[in-house]
Amino acid sequence: MSGADGGGRDGAAEARVTRVAGALVEAAPLPAAALYEQVLVGESGLAGEVIRTRGEIAVVQLFEDSDGLELGEPVERTGSTLTAELGPGLLGSVLDGVGRPLELIADETGPFIEPGSSARTLDRERTWAFTPERSAGEEVAPGDVLGHVRETPEIAHQVLVPRDGGGILAGIDGGEYAVDEPIGRMEDGRELTLLRRWPVRRPRPAGERLPADRPFVTGQRVFDLLFPVAEGGSVSVPGGFGTGKTVVEQTLARYGDADVIVYVGCGERGNEMAELLSEFPELEDPRTGRPLMERTVLVVNTSNMPVVAREASVYLGITIAEYYRDMGLRVALLADSISRWAEALREISSRLQEMPGEEGYPTYLADRLGKIYERSGRVRVPGSPERAGALTLITAVSPPGGDFSEPVTQASLRVAGGVWALDSELANQRHYPAVDWETSYSLYEEQTGEWFAGEVAPDWPEVRRDALELLDRERDLREIVNLVGPESLEDDDRLLLEAARMLRELVLAQNAFDPVDAYSPPEKTHLLTSLILDYRRAAADVLEEGVEFVRLKTGPVREAVRRVRQAPEDELDERARRAQELVAEVPRGEPAGGTGKPTDEAPERGDDGEPEPPEEEGGP
Amino acid sequence: MTIPRVHHGVAAARGPLLFLDGTRRAVMGEWAEIETEEGRSLRGQVIEAGREVTVVQVLEETLGLAPGDVEVTLTGRLATAAVGREMLGRVFSGNGVPLDDLPEPAGAESRPLSGRPMNPVRRDRPSDFIETGISVIDGMNTLVRGQKLPVFSGPGLPGLELAARVVEGARIPGDRPFAVIFVALGITERETRRFLDRFRGSDVMTRTTLFLNRAADPTIERLLAPRHALSLAEHLAFDEGMEVLVVSADITHYCEALREISAAREEMPGRRGFPGHMYTDLASLFERAGVVEGRDGSLTQMPVLTMPNDDITHPVPDLTGYITEGQIVLGRELHRRGLFPPVDVLPSLSRLMNAGVGEEKTVADHRAWADQLYAVYSRGRDARETAAIVGEGGLPDEDRRALEFADRFEEAFVHQGEERRTVEESVEIGWGLLRDLPRDDLGRIDDEVWSRHGEGRDRSGAGRTEREDEP
Structure with a gap:
């Protein structure tokens, strides 16, 4: 067998399967196989890649189930490593871990997946209207924008000069093209198409790194306010089972402010994916009003x-994300x-x-993980033209037993720029997102703080x-209360506890399933937080004047803040104004001796405040 | 596929594994038949195929097996399970062998034992209710068709009994065809007898199939039993269009078998000696639950497991919890007080509940009702802890009411003893308890909902009457 085109058809011994152990296959003779070269294994053409060679023997890991594979079946080289097909038509698609559209696999094998599908990522039948921005005779360099295709109403898909393809343009024409049809050619004869390929394990070249200049706005109060992530930053989200990692990731996929979202469901639940798949085509992007699926x-x-293929899926996802980043877009990979x-x-x-x-993980775990981040x-x-693109990375981590000292969590913490630690205690209290504000942190607070100050509130x-x-x-x-009981607290401490409780329940907790509450613009986040902080200050002044804490009526204040939180857009200003008035007024009741009911245990309903019909209650 | 090949003698044997030398032809996953010298016939499966060494995992007892004298036939067929509607009403071993003295099922069809992954784009969202007859499940942690909802039990806690009660009591509203498959994993001879006595001849048996893997059966059979059951379940659900519920107990025994086989294969042990691929293995069982778009039928799973030492971070409950859609957790304290089922509501959760409850599916205002019960109960539990330190007298009024509520809730709602309750009955008991509280304590229920269930009804209704029955 000679050359890199492989296949061994020219008389040389054909490579055959010599061993199958689970997902590992050995094949021989494959003396010239390159590391990570893709091969097709067996009669049904199972996808795999070479991960080790030893003389004539190549060790292959299979992206598919090996049951039924027999010794002696043929193995064919492809000459390339696992590559992603990139081009218009990616948006809105649902791919398996190696880039095959699941819809096509379902057309081939029905509701249950049979191995050996050869479905390709991009549809060859579909055509796209290409508008050139350069013309024949011009010299172009790798990465230059040749023209664009309107992939969705919101996204002008930039068609770039391939990374290995600079030179003089011999011709380029606008028109309707399928992804593999020539849209033009270079003077040296190379043809240009809309289709690009990129080996998924290799980062796409990026120019100079730019400092973060704005946050990736999540619409989730606890993240935007306390632990913001910068665009282009990375966050690790560790949490034991039931703490709501998936809800966090899916909520960001819905409401995160990005041009493109790449969502990698890696080894998780099928029913959750079904939920996403049924909702996304119907849900609207809150910014553009277009179906969310169009940017996803x-x-x-699934597990x-x-x-x-689970291992490959992360690389595939990040390669697609980089591809859109290269167009100068703001991309988030979840x-x-x-x-x-x-x-x-x-x-x-x-x-x-x-x-x-450690714990059976290979010694290169941290290294590989670091390279992903x-x-x-x-x-x-x-x-x-000159352009900047951003790729924000947010990864869930599932530590066994909720124990953050395990290797994957620890390796993630070392490389991530932020940590949103999810806590099972909070989740048990049904406080979602169950972000532990004591252990979570963000290294982007300073850069993003400036943006928020400039764009939202000084x-x-x-x-x-x-x-x-x-x-x-x-x-x-709380530690003190646990030791000596609540009686020992001074009035201003009681006020502080009440304000903190309002902050936790009305700001940090957010209902991902409530149509109004699920998305909180930074302006609203700021408003709600300010109301509570202002109330605490105003009430502290009142206490200073000698009024007892038990006389403060916090119920109406809570209710007013809650009504702001649940306000439809057209009522927000009016409700905010009323809440501000109420906060300044510091409502209070009769002097002590009445019910004696401590107000920090006041029911959530504003039962004794100004009567407010709870007609549009979002409820938990 | 490949024709059968016969090997005389094997090079080595270790635990349930046989090592064949110099195999020219072998198929990954193919079925093997092993004849011993004394004429015993065993079944096995190729788990590694290689020119140098092929490994056969024997699925039955290998005690007394002499490697030099066995005859191994590699059949060329992949492992399949016989499936068919006529298997309802029958009892099988974990290996699919009849235990009811009736002939082997003709097996109208066979399906691959390990199944094929359901294509996520062809899944439908689970959204229909299954009534288990257990208040705390139907009411507060509703089981939905296509869901996998495990029960986390502890040593000495009645997880198995709860499983049996669900097998007996499960119903589907309306007239959709319904089947229940019960897989007992590593249960004692005494328990086996109890199950057989309990189910045989009872009228639920006609819609039920039992797979009983006993503690004395070969370890490896424990790995097969759930797969036989799930293959049958997939057939009934997706070929026959039935609603199928698979209850399996005890998954901890299953995992221990997995660990034992993994050790025999000299795999790298992970946490507490369990293999690193246990997550994937459990997922290959639990993910077989689901609903397929455009087809009738559903496959729902309720696996029961024992948390060793009541430790929810143990790998078995931990990995299970990462795969399943919620969990029902049993509490030792409740069990000690003689309550059945002793379900601790606070850590229990059904993630798919929202899609399966409400007006058309269970009862109106189900979600708000459940949230309110949870909120007051949770407050009552906190108050119980505080009261242990400062005494009940030191509690604010609302906390004291919540504490009383928590007691009543556990005794009247969670506890149901032998009784089977419909979801309507369960919810009504809950409303009765809530009506005992002042309206102001019920912040999770808005006035509109309350107008339907609270006001206008006799405030000294159901809840209060029951209170007088108490000693």
Whole structure:
């Protein structure tokens, strides 16, 4: 067998399967196989890639189930590593871990997946209207924009000069093209199409890294206010089962402010994917009013789909994300969960009988994970016109037993720029998102604080600081209460506890399933937080005047703030004004001796405040 | 496929594994038949195929097996399970062998034992209700068709009994065809007898199939039993269009079998010695639950497991919880007080409940009702802890009411003893308890909902009457 085109048809011995052990296959003779080269295994053409060579023997990991594979079946080289097909038509698609549209697989094999599908990522039948922006005779460099295709009403899909393809343009024409039809050619004869290929395990070249200049606005109060992530940043979301990782990831996929969302469902539940798939075509992007699916690419490998494809799915997703970043777009990659990726890595490593590191994970776990995180960032994209693109990475981590000291969580914490730690105690109290404000952090607070101050409210950084301080003080006070009981508290401490409780229940907790509450613009987040902080200040002044805390009526204040939170857009200003008035007024009741009911236990309903019909209650 | 090949003698044996030398032809996953010298016939499966070594996992007892004298036939057929509607009403071993003295099922069809992954784009969202007859499940942690909702039990807690009660009591509203498959994993001879006595001849048996894997059966059979059951369930659900519920107990025994086989294969042990691929293995069972778009029928699972030492972070409950859609957690304290089922409501959760409850499906205002019960009960439980330190007298009024409520809730709602309750009955008991509280304590229920269930009704209604029955 000679050359790199493989296949071994010219008389040389054809490569055959010599061993099958789970997802690992050995084949021989394949002396010239390259590492990570893709091969097709067996009569049914199972997809796999070479992960080790030893003389004539190539060790292949299979992206599909190996049941039924027989010794002696043929193995064919493809000459390329696992590549992603990139081009218009990606948006709105649902791909398996190696890039095959699940819809096409379903057309081939019905509701249950049979191995061996050869479906391709991009539809060859569909045509796209290409508008050139360069013309014949011009010299173009890799990364330059050749023209664009309107992929969706919102996204002008930039068609770039391939990374290996600079030179003089011999011709380029607008018109309707399928992705593999020539749209033009270079002087040296190379043809240009809309289709690009990229090996998924190799980062797409990015130019200079740019400093973060704005947040990835999530519409989730606890993240935007307390632990903001910058565009191009990375966040790790560790949490035991039932803490709501998937809801966090899916909520960001719905409401996160990005041009393109790539969602990688890696080793998670099939029913959750079904939920996403049934909702996304119907849900609207809150900013553009277009169906959410139009800005989304889903890469799906549920927990019962082949393990090796689970490992590949993360790379596929991030390559697609980089491709759109290169157009100068703001892209977010949401991966749920990176732990399943790591487990797939461990399973392969163990089958290869590599020396294990911690908890059986291979010693290169942290290195590989770090390389994935490093593919996030805000960069100046090479090529003209000058443009910046951002890839924000948010990955869920599923620590066994909720124990954050395990290797995958620890390796993630080392490389992520932010951590949203989910806590099972909060989840048990049905406080969602169950973000633990004590252990979570963000390294982007400073850069994003400036943006929030400029775009939302000048005092954003102070509001954030005061809110955090309130939560800190609450924790200290609670410790005291636990030791000596609530009677020992001074009135201003009681006020602090009440304000902190309002902050937790009305700001930090957010109902992802309530149509109004699910998305909270930063302006509203700021408003709600300010109302509570203002109330605390105003009420503190009242206490200072000698009024007892038990006389303060916090019920109406809570209710007013809650009504602001649940306000439809056209009523927001009016309700905000009334809440502000109420806060300034500090409502209070008769002097002590009445019910004696401590107001920090006041029911949530504003039962004794000004009568307000609860007609549009969102409810939990 | 490949014709059968016969090997005389094997190179080595270890635990349930046989190692064949110099196999020219072998198929991954193919079925093997093993004849021992004394004429015993065993079944096995190729788990590794190689020119140098092929490994056969024997699915039955290998005690006394002499490697040099066995005859191994590689059949060329993949492992399949016989499936068919006529298997309802029958009892099988974990290996699919009849235990009811009736002939082997003709098996109208066969399906691959390990199934094929359901294509996520062809899944439908689970959205219909299954009534288990257990208040705390139907009311507060509703089971939905296509869901996988496990029961987390503890040593000595009645997880198995709860499983049996669900097998007996489960119903589907309306007249959709319904089947229940019960898989007992590693249960004792005494328990086996109890199940047989209980179900045989009872009228639920006609819609039920039992797969009984006993503690004395070979370890490896424990890995097959759920697969036989699920293959049958897939057939009934997606070929025959039935609503199918698979109840299996005890998954902890299953996982221990997995660990044992993994050790025999000299795989790298993970946490507490369980293999690193246990997540994937459990997912290959639990993810077989679901609903297929455009087809009638559904496959729902309720696996029961034991948390060793009541530790919810143990790998078995932990990995299960990562795969399933919620969990029903049993509490030792409730069990000690003689309540059945002793379900601890606070850590229990059905993630798919919202889609399966409400006016058309269970009862009107189901969600608000459940949230309100949870909220007051949770407050009552907190108050119970505080009261243990400061005494009940030190509690604010509302906390004291919540504490009383928590007691009543556990005794009247969670506890139901032998009784089977419809979801309407369960919910009505809950409303009765809520009506005992002042309206102001019920912040999760808005006035409109309350007008339907609270006001206008006799405030000294159901809840209060029951209170007088108490000692």
